[in-house]
Amino acid sequence: MSDSNEFAELLWENGQAVVHGRRKQTQAAFPPFTCGAASSSRAQEKQPGTDPVALLKTGLFGDFSSGLDATRDNVDLDDTVPWINYPIVEEDTAAPALAESYSPDFFSELHAAAVAAAATNLSALPPPVQHTGNNNNRSTPVATTSRGPEPAKETHRIPIAGPATRPEPQAEFAATRKPRPEGGGEGLMNFSLFSRPAAMARASLQRPPQTGTDKASNVTTSTRVESTVLQSASGQRTAPVFADQRTPWSQSKEVRFSCAAAPTTATAGNLQQEMPRDMTPQKKVETRKASEVAVATSSVCSGNGAGIGNDESWRQQKRKSQAECSASQDDDLDDDSGGMRRSGSRGTKRSRTAEVHNLSERRRRDRINEKMRALQELIPNCNKIDKASMLDEAIEYLKTLQLQVQMMSMGSGLCIPPMLLPPTMQHLQIPPIAHFPHLGMGLGYGMGVLDMNSTAAVPFPPMPGAHFPCSMIPGTPPQGLGMPGRNTMPMFGVPGQAIHPSASSIQPFPSLAGLPVRPNLAPQASAVMANMVQEQQQGATQQQQSLNNEAQQGANTGDPQLQTTVQAENQHFSVPYSAQTESNQFLDGGGNRTDTTGRNEAET
Amino acid sequence: MSSRRSRSRQSGSSRITEEQISDLVSKLQDLLPEARLQSNARVPSARVLQETCNYIRSLHQEVDDLSERLSELLATSDMSSAQAAVIRSLLM
Numbered sequence: 001m002s003d004s005n006e007f008a009e010l011l012w013e014n015g016q017a018v019v020h021g022r023r024k025q026t027q028a029a030f031p032p033f034t035c036g037a038a039s040s041s042r043a044q045e046k047q048p049g050t051d052p053v054a055l056l057k058t059g060l061f062g063d064f065s066s067g068l069d070a071t072r073d074n075v076d077l078d079d080t081v082p083w084i085n086y087p088i089v090e091e092d093t094a095a096p097a098l099a100e101s102y103s104p105d106f107f108s109e110l111h112a113a114a115v116a117a118a119a120t121n122l123s124a125l126p127p128p129v130q131h132t133g134n135n136n137n138r139s140t141p142v143a144t145t146s147r148g149p150e151p152a153k154e155t156h157r158i159p160i161a162g163p164a165t166r167p168e169p170q171a172e173f174a175a176t177r178k179p180r181p182e183g184g185g186e187g188l189m190n191f192s193l194f195s196r197p198a199a200m201a202r203a204s205l206q207r208p209p210q211t212g213t214d215k216a217s218n219v220t221t222s223t224r225v226e227s228t229v230l231q232s233a234s235g236q237r238t239a240p241v242f243a244d245q246r247t248p249w250s251q252s253k254e255v256r257f258s259c260a261a262a263p264t265t266a267t268a269g270n271l272q273q274e275m276p277r278d279m280t281p282q283k284k285v286e287t288r289k290a291s292e293v294a295v296a297t298s299s300v301c302s303g304n305g306a307g308i309g310n311d312e313s314w315r316q317q318k319r320k321s322q323a324e325c326s327a328s329q330d331d332d333l334d335d336d337s338g339g340m341r342r343s344g345s346r347g348t349k350r351s352r353t354a355e356v357h358n359l360s361e362r363r364r365r366d367r368i369n370e371k372m373r374a375l376q377e378l379i380p381n382c383n384k385i386d387k388a389s390m391l392d393e394a395i396e397y398l399k400t401l402q403l404q405v406q407m408m409s410m411g412s413g414l415c416i417p418p419m420l421l422p423p424t425m426q427h428l429q430i431p432p433i434a435h436f437p438h439l440g441m442g443l444g445y446g447m448g449v450l451d452m453n454s455t456a457a458v459p460f461p462p463m464p465g466a467h468f469p470c471s472m473i474p475g476t477p478p479q480g481l482g483m484p485g486r487n488t489m490p491m492f493g494v495p496g497q498a499i500h501p502s503a504s505s506i507q508p509f510p511s512l513a514g515l516p517v518r519p520n521l522a523p524q525a526s527a528v529m530a531n532m533v534q535e536q537q538q539g540a541t542q543q544q545q546s547l548n549n550e551a552q553q554g555a556n557t558g559d560p561q562l563q564t565t566v567q568a569e570n571q572h573f574s575v576p577y578s579a580q581t582e583s584n585q586f587l588d589g590g591g592n593r594t595d596t597t598g599r600n601e602a603e604t
Numbered sequence: 605m606s607s608r609r610s611r612s613r614q615s616g617s618s619r620i621t622e623e624q625i626s627d628l629v630s631k632l633q634d635l636l637p638e639a640r641l642q643s644n645a646r647v648p649s650a651r652v653l654q655e656t657c658n659y660i661r662s663l664h665q666e667v668d669d670l671s672e673r674l675s676e677l678l679a680t681s682d683m684s685s686a687q688a689a690v691i692r693s694l695l696m
Contacts, residue, residue: 364650371653378660388621391628394656398635401663408670411694412677 625649632656671695 376382376390379397384390629649636655671694678691 364648367650368653371650371657374657375653375660378657378664386621388624388628391625391632394660395628395631395635398632398656398660398663401660401667402635405663405666405670408667408674408694411691412670412673 629653 372387372390375394376384379390379394382390382393382397384393626649629652633647633652636652636659674691674695678688678695
């Protein structure tokens with residue numbers, strides 16, 4: 001009886017009334033609630049230091065609770081949330097989905113009158129007449145006496161085949177449960193079912209079998225959608241994660257994950273082992289049969305079966321129905337229950353490690369899902385439901401953003417220097433132009449190819465999607481300085497040079513050369529172009545790196561403001577190295593100009 | 605046994621997307637500036653995603669700053685119409 005006391009403690013989480021009522025239950029009535037105890041103990045993990053967990057450790061659940069304890073260390077509150085939710089969902093929701101397959105067996109547990117009453121509520125379920133005789137045989141004297149009024153009073157008491165004291169807590173339990181879905185107020189289909197008494201009855205009717213081996217798998221597969229809904233309904237108690245419906249993919253994933261997680265597996269396995277052990281001394285029933293029932297069927301069923309003991313046919317039917325049930329589920333459900341059964345027979349160690357592993361795994365997933373959600377919020381117009389396309393979008397958006405920032409800094413780099421610099425300093429504008437990657441590249445490579453073939457060999461990261469400059473600059477007709485037609489070709493031919501296809505309609509050089517090209521007044525781009533064109537016309541091809549450096553120095557000394565601007569932009573830039581590469585590249589090209597260098601020298 | 609089974613089961617139906625996602629996350633990681641992640645070592649996906657979020661936010665900030673700057677430029681400078689057009693197109 002101390003066991004049942006413990007048990008009552010554990011159930012306190014689900015409803016106040018349960019505590020007192022359950023305490024008086026006979027041992028036969030006890031096993032049905034072991035799962036409930038387990039679930040509530042999970043719930044209690046949220047409150048460290050509460051007695052129930054400690055009680056669990058010392059009680060007959062020692063094995064199981066130690067497993068729980070071991071996992072508890074590894075779980076923070078975030079992780080317990082799905083857990084806590086899950087047991088609730090088991091009790092409340094898993095049943096309806098299973099109603100079809102389980103109904104005959106559930107009714108077999110009911111008193112005949114109860115069956116009749118229930119049948120009126122659950123018209124879809126055929127009353128299992130063949131079981132009524134067995135039910136009478138099985139039921140304990142106390143239970144039979146108390147059962148008469150039960151069905152008449154409240155339908156949700158019907159499922160309880162326990163002693164007389166039991167209906168009371170159960171009624172209250174159900175009553176406490178009832179407002180929960182309503183309070184959740186998600187307005188989903190299942191809620192209406194649950195708010196109705198008939199639905200309540202069905203839920204509590206179905207509760208026993210789902211606590212058995214199948215419960216995890218059942219919840220996982222057949223009632224996945226419903227469990228989501230109801231988790232959010234019961235989420236008013238606990239999990240904010242599940243109450244939050246905004247991201248469907250993460251929602252369903254998490255639900256599924258929590259359902260499939262080890263705790264349920266371990267629970268099932270451990271319960272299978274422990275319940276028979278517990279029952280045998282007290283009930284003096286054939287232990288083998290009792291344990292068989294416990295393993296093969298739900299805990300409630302096994303409890304009653306142990307109480308009655310002799311009803312072999314009933315048990316066989318139970319088992320058969322279980323087999324049918326699992327057969328009717330998905331493939332992976334079968335896998336799951338099979339795995340659980342095996343783990344139950346082999347030992348709890350593995351399931352415990354699995355529990356730990358799954359918990360960490362789930363925590364990891366939770367974290368990822370959280371970040372995914374955050375990321376999704378950062379991406380405008382991202383309505384993608386699945387993670388993969390969301391990430392795709394994120395990648396694209398990130399690229400776009402990078403490009404945008406790049407272009408904008410280029411744009412400001414392009415425009416600031418002309419204002420800051422006196423006309424005589426135009427040669428200093430080379431570095432900022434280098435921030436114009438494609439343009440700079442175009443120029444640099446073009447010049448490199450034209451003037452010195454060596455620069456073409458310099459590798460440069462391609463700039464996909466770079467479509468800025470050339471097409472945007474209105475190409476006025478070349479003013480006598482237009483590039484020779486042949487010069488445009490090598491530019492396009494340079495590998496890695498990224499000129500957007502749209503730019504090919506307007507040839508880069510002519511379009512740039514179209515800008516004002518008077519050396520002393522022109523903006524930098526045209527000034528550079530002018531230099532280049534002059535260079536080409538002069539046909540000078542010698543490299544003068546030292547002069548190039550001098551030009552750089554001139555930039556440093558001549559205009560500190562520009563220099564800081566350039567540096568700031570280089571730091572600011574998300575791809576500084578590429579800009580630097582361009583800059584060097586460009587300077588290589590620019591350094592070749594004798595007239596440019598001459599001017600540099602003159603200025604320095 | 606049960607651990608392997610349940611694990612493979614839980615990731616079973618989402619296996620393909622799991623791989624896809626880790627693939628995408630690594631792509632995302634490539635886009636991040638090196639400084640944000642100590643590269644080479646395998647960075648957990650959650651961290652990559654976190655850094656991506658931060659990076660996107662910083663890029664947003666940058667875009668805001670730059671467009672402010674560009675609009676100032678546009679308002680104050682006596683640049684050529686071509687440059688103005690460029691800047692306007694950037695500010696879009």
